[in-house]
Amino acid sequence: MIRFLWFDLGYTLARTNREDVYRKALERFDVFRNAEEIALAYHRTDKLFMREYPGVLGKDSRAFLPWYIGTLNYYLRLPLPIEEVLQVQRSLAQEWPIEWKAYDGARETLRYLKSLGYRLGLISNWDESARTVLARNGLDEELDEIVISSEVGLEKPNPDIFRLALSRGDVSASESLYIGDNYYDDVIGSQKIGMHCLLINAYGNRGIEELSYHPIISGIQEVAAYLGHAQVPLEMNR
CATH class of the missing domain: 3.40.50.1000 (HAD superfamily/HAD-like)
Structure with missing residues (x-):
């Protein structure tokens, strides 16, 4: 029993508000995806990392974030420059912090x-x-x-x-x-x-x-x- x-x-x-924050980041590139599309892309990226790279997601995000964002954009069908995306995310951090x-x-x-x-x-x-x-x-x-x-x-x-x-x-x-x-x-x-x-x-x-x-x-x-x-x-x- x-x-x-x-x-x-x-x-x-x-959970975090990462979908909302990423949607804001994409808008800086004049790219628009709805919340459900972004949420599913995050979900698929998480599951791929869990399967292929066990333990990575629990480590310092600086070690894997470019890799992760590249995978996320692949699922969103977006050929965006990863470094520029990361710069935009950093610029949004104060106004739109990631919160659990x-x-x-x-x-x-x-x-x-x-x-x-x-x-x-x-x-x-x-x-x-x-x-x-x-x-x-x-x-x-x-x-x-x-x-x-x-x-x-x-x-x-x-x-x-x-x-x-x-x-x-x-x-x-x-x-x-x-x-x-x-x-x-x-x-x-x-x-x-x-x-x-x-x-x-x-x-x-x-x-x-x-x-x-x-x-x-x-x-x-x-x-x-x-x-x-x-x-x-x-x-x-x-």
């Missing part, structure tokens, strides 16, 4: 899952800003245990970070469910120690066509239903 739900942070509990914000309903979903009797935790590959992101969004208040790679010196998919979390939560792998958006970090890592894993992909199988993994959900608002419960009551989303 599942007693403990463990979550990833980025693109599981929280909880998904709509994320905090309410966590609160609802706690009301059902589940304990909740976080296992995330993140730098020292993780605690700030959690606190700003009120997510830390809903979590019983928080395990962050930069604090413990371990990163997913290393099974030891999952073992550490289980030890802190005083729960077994078979009683735990991990929810995350990166198959190569989240599913492979958690399954190495026998944890169940629920994969989030907002676009069905797009970006992960090479996989036949199930179950897949579109976001954490579907976790309760997956566990056999009713959806989050409307009054909790007010």
Whole structure:
């Protein structure tokens, strides 16, 4: 029986406003793409990096950003000069900073899952800003245990970070469910120690066509239903 739900942070509990910022950057080149086109291009770029270059996205962005922007523009069918795009992004940084914000309903979903009797935790590959992101969004208040790679010196998919979390939560792998958006970090890592894993992909199988993994959900608002419960009551989303 599942007693403990463990979550990833980025693109599981929280997301950035990167699509809006990039749309502003493209307008400087008289290029126009709608929010959905940009969001899907980001999604495909993330998934390609997760598959082909594991661990890179969790590192200093200066090490991979030109490479990443080139891939993003490929999916947007844009032959733009990467260095010029990066310069425009830097010029927009003060007016349009990239910010991490909880998904709509994320905090309410966590609160609802706690009301059902589940304990909740976080296992995330993140730098020292993780605690700030959690606190700003009120997510830390809903979590019983928080395990962050930069604090413990371990990163997913290393099974030891999952073992550490289980030890802190005083729960077994078979009683735990991990929810995350990166198959190569989240599913492979958690399954190495026998944890169940629920994969989030907002676009069905797009970006992960090479996989036949199930179950897949579109976001954490579907976790309760997956566990056999009713959806989050409307009054909790007010």
